Amino acid sequence: MQSIVAFILIFSIIVIFHEFGHFYFAKRANILVREFSIGMGPKIYHYQGDETTYTLRLLPIGGYVRMAGLDEMAxxxxxxxxxxxxxxxxxxxxxxxxxxxxxxxxxxxxxxxxxxxxxxxxxxxxxxxxxxxxxxxxxxxxxxxxxxxxxxxxxxxxxQFQSASIWQRMLTNFAGPMNNFILAVLAFILLGFFQGGVPTNDPVIGDVVDSSPAADAGLQAGDQITEIAGQSIDSFAAIGDAVSNHPKEELDLTYQRDGKEHSITVTPTAAQASDGSQIGQLGVTPSQSMNPLTIIAAGFQRAWAIIAMVFAVIGSMVKNGFDINNFGGPVYMYQATSQVVSMGWLGLLSWLGALSVNLGIVNLLPIPALDGGKLVLNLIELVRGKPLSHKIEAYINIVGVVLVFLLMIAVTWNDIMRFFG
Structure with missing residues (x-):
């Protein structure tokens, strides 16, 4: 039950932020927003605002902003x-x-x-x-x-939607994914504050793992490592580079504590890497920074790192072929949320940010019926100087809906097979 509640909460927050982006910029463009819906399917509750009706629907698998236009009333x-x-x-x-x-x-x-x-x-x-x-x-x-x-x-x-300028319509279409990225950055910034800071790349020890080579050698939190095996150290990443290639080998290490320089000998333990090779480890963690500007910058950096990773996966599929295992539907998201629940609410906050970035990018894919597909139609109109006919655009959207529907069926089935496999 806890996992179900967590999944519904996280997914609802992401959907609300996404749809609010469309809603806000549609309102700014004087487009009539008829309905703001959370959930799909049969209506559970609705509240009528001045112009917009806010509805809660039975199935927590998405939501939508219903904008007037395209002969809907006709x-x-x-x-x-x-x-x-x-x-x-x-x-x-x-x-x-x-x-x-x-x-x-x-x-x-x-x-x-x-x-x-x-x-x-x-x-x-x-x-x-x-x-x-x-x-x-x-x-x-x-x-x-x-x-x-x-x-x-x-x-x-x-x-109606088509009465707004082309730039207003493009911004309205882009605003949903944009809000997903903003939500992710906010989630990672909050995570940085709540967990007591963000890791720095300074060559300063934040914590020492008990019974590790660093602990046995007498290293303490706050020590600044300046040299390992004759190699000058100017960042925390450099510590890992200097140690990883020397598992179970004695290394000379120089550090500063309270303004004084000390020299010791350490023997990194051997840990197995993902490729099966052995790498050396000292057993130290980086120092944390509570500087608000550093935490804010780290929120943007973490969101950007996930964006780059997702585009790398998409690029790999373009180069090497489509792989359905690179996609995850509601079943996968629920399964992953169930695992994250055990990590506490900080883990859920991190998962919220990562999932929001992924959904933002997926919505920007140039597939008809998705926001990215709508933006492609906007660009075509911008180049042609006039929109496609309603009939052609309707056919394109129908094809897009069918493709998305078939992809969702395939992804969900694959998720079920992985879940029980």
């Missing part, structure tokens, strides 16, 4: 549909309900004859019990009650 209200209209004292429609199975004694049932909820803002229809077609003016801020009871706003054409 597909919602069709000739022959049954609606319930609520009007103000002047006869202007303030609420359009598609949920005709719900009792509404304040509304007027009609059968739709024609409608335009983008430019002219009207609905024509035959009211229940009458035979003549009536025309109703619709408010630019009218509510639309969907079949499941979710309340959203109608979308005049000037508030």
């Amino acid at each position: 597909e919602t209200i069709e000739r022959g549909m049954q609606l319930i209209l609520e009007t103000d004292s002047d006869g202007q429609v303030e609420t359009i309900s598609l949920a005709t199975d719900q009792q509404n004694y304040n509304g007027l049932p009609i059968e739709v004859f024609a409608s335009d909820l983008e430019d002219e803002m009207f609905i024509e229809g035959i009211p229940f019990g009458q035979t003549d077609v009536r025309r109703f003016r619709v408010s630019r801020t009218a509510n639309l009650v969907e079949a499941d009871g979710t309340i959203i706003k109608v979308a005049p054409s000037d508030r």
Whole structure:
């Protein structure tokens, strides 16, 4: 249960940050955001804001920001549909309900004859019990009650996504992954403060492992190593370089303590490397820095290191071929979260940062239906001077959705096989 709660919490935080990026920049571009949803599937709860409805849905596997545009309303209200209209004292429609199975004694049932909820803002229809077609003016801020009871706003054409400038749309599409990177940096910065600092590359010992060669030789925390086996030491990384090639060999070591220089002999232990070879180890850890600027810089550096690692994996697949084992879906993320839970909340914070970076990069891949695919369409429009036709763009998005769906099935199945294997 603890692992499930941790997984839902981490994934929800990442989704909220990602979608808030789209939400914020859409609002800045005067794009109508109809719904901000956490989760997918059936609606559990919704809250109606001034323009946006905030919903919580059953399946904690994602979320979305629903922006008005691309003929969405034209597909919602069709000739022959049954609606319930609520009007103000002047006869202007303030609420359009598609949920005709719900009792509404304040509304007027009609059968739709024609409608335009983008430019002219009207609905024509035959009211229940009458035979003549009536025309109703619709408010630019009218509510639309969907079949499941979710309340959203109608979308005049000037508030739709495609009415914003190309640069505003590009920024809105990019903002989700951008927020993932920002979240990762914040997580790593907080981790640095909470764990008492970040490792420095200074040749100063932060801690000495008990019963290690360093402890046996009398080295202490705070000692600054200046020379090993005749090699000058100017960084902590240089300590490892000087020791790793000499397992079980006596080495002369010089260090400074309290302003005085001391010389000793140490014999590194032999540890097995990933390639099977043996490397020498002293048993010391780097010193920690609590300098706020150093911790902030370390947060950016750690996020960038993960970004570089992920792109290295992508580059390897481009060069050597696709490998599904380089991907992980919800099953893998849950399994990894279960392992991280044992490391405590600092481990979860670190995992949050790493996962946020990965999801940000995945969303930037130039695959239709993902943010990266949308950015590619924006660039095509920028070069052509006009967007692709809605029909072509719809076909591209359908192909993208199918590809993503098939990839998710394959990745999830592979995760299950690895989990039980």
